[in-house]
Amino acid sequence: MNNSHPLLPMGWDLNFETHPDLSENDTRTLARVTGVRKNRFHVSNGEKEWLATVSGRLIHRTDGLYPVTGDWVFMNDTVISEVLPRKNALSRGAAGNRGKQAGLATEEQVIAANLDTVFIVCGLDRDFNIRRIERYLTLVYNCGVNPAIILTKADLHPTPEHFVSEVAAVAFGVPIHPVSAKDSTGLAPLAAYLSPGRTIAMIGSSGAGKSTIVNRLSGKTVQATGSVSESLGKGKHTTTSRDLILMPGGGMVIDNPGIREIAFWDDEGGIDTAFPEIERLAGECRFSDCGHTHEPGCRVLHGVSTGEIRQDRLDSYHKMKRELAYLSQRQHKSADRVEKERWKGVAAKIKAMKKRSRNG
Template identity: 35%
Template sequence: MTNNQLQKIGWNEFFKDNMAVKLENTFPARVIAQKGDVYTLLSEQGEHNAKVTGKFRFNTKQVKDFPVVGDFVIVGKAKGSDNIQIHELLDRKNSFSRKMPISGGRKLKDNMIDGGVTEEQVIAANLDVIFVICGLDGNFSIPRLERYLALIRHQNLNVAILLNKLDLCENMEEKINEVSKIAGNAPVLAVSALTKQGIGQLSEYITCGKTIAFVGSSGVGKSTLLNSLFEDQVQITNTTSDHSGKGKHTTTHRQMFFHQTGCMIIDTPGMKELQLWADEEDISTVYQAVIDTIARCKFSNCTHDGEPGCAIKDALDSGELSEQRYIRYKKSLKEVRRLEERKREYKNKKMKRGR
């Protein structure tokens, strides 16, 4: 791989400028797959499998600071061996993250999932656009799309919403309109990965040097869409239930695929748990219609609980604002405020342990 080829996989001045003093016999590489603690890398020297050095692991205190697919890292041969090791993670241009899922101690508090470690889990890094994929079958979910949008807004990532399984949908226009109401400025594209209907709309995104991430729940057709774009069976797919629209976790790890155009596409496993890693501003952006309605309230301290001149009450009564969407706004706002509390608690505990 030449230096020009390194640039084709996303290397640019941003990463070069953020590279510390280069260690002897080290070179940059991009993470293109991850299975557990083993990373597959691509560099000017070719493809390698590598783990982080003991020093890297010892000095890294948070999960978010370990490499993920899409990252650029500095690597070199282990002393007295031909094995490649990861020495350094370069600064990220951006990332797509969620709050770490809860493996134990899950509980409901104020009708919200609570517990687990209050840390950021990075799913993919250094992205040009995210495709949020939603099924036009039993998998269709406006609340889930809103949560994805909140996570994406937190990093100011470019996003397109792909409504897949067009071939199974009888009320396509109705669902497109429903999604458009919550999409903000994100384009909403209806496609069928199976029949390739509407796939041509994606050509403006699938371009040389760009990195795209596919995200969405299991069963939405991410792997089928990937196969359709590559015109090859690059990912294994499973048939979803006709009744529920749910699918198995066909994709078991994150991996980058290289399209013939030179575009890089990261496929990710379906996410069952999508806890927010966002703030109040992100929630306000996703629920802009609610914010605009609140701004019309007669009193600035209106609690929207029966006060005179409450624009929220009027909008709910007239049908201008969906009651379910308003409920989701309040729940999301409560969730991110609780997240901020837990971040402060987590930080204080770390400070006490460090004394």
């Protein structure tokens, strides 16, 4: 694929050219999903955008690879026939499918695919919550994507640097940007994430200012915005869909509806990355299976007593560890149940065949 190919500004890179079905003689059209509307999809090949549906085969697939915003797909005219393997996917436990424990889910919801960075957006009003930021970081790291933290509404405080320091204490090495979309303060550094072909997804609570940032970065109103309730400190879901929005500098932004529950789905080591100071001291514990709760010779508990680790930070770590362990247990049980049902069906067929053989 040459440097002038129309898909390059859409984020195409060489990683996708390793797809076994991709060849010079392939007559199918390559496109990227730029928006999802229930059973309708907006797709673009870099030169034009059109509406599409999915093939029946994709609808009935059991591997979960169903088109989402940011996916690369093969098109047969107006029908999506195949989704190319993703380099990453931002996903969470689906809302409304919670398990027995709060924050857990029994189904996966893929939010967006093939991302370069995820902006974790948090307002410096009632939306500000360190524990929530820790959960967002764990979620993003589990998905294999690089995070950046955007602290909006910095104009509400004379010294927003205090909040930056508080976040930096739990977000080791993560870029943190205090911004005010009201007067565009702090927005200039965000342009570096939006170089041509790069894709950003934004996640955060309703009313955190995600859509306002998109409008400021684009230089025009492309997303509806709403006010935040002064009594409740909550915003309305002004963004109801996930669209890939092209920015003036050539990058792309996927705005997302506000997330009320940050439910995990996969455990891909994100918690280890989000809590590096605990993982570092855990390697010095007397016992390799130390739970860091009461065990003798626990280096982590010693770190709490000496002030190396804050108790609330360790409590947050334990809470997410329990959630991820419970989630893993549920998923393994579900997989075992599926396998048992499959063999139960096979056994029933064999029994029926033997019965017909005897009666024959």
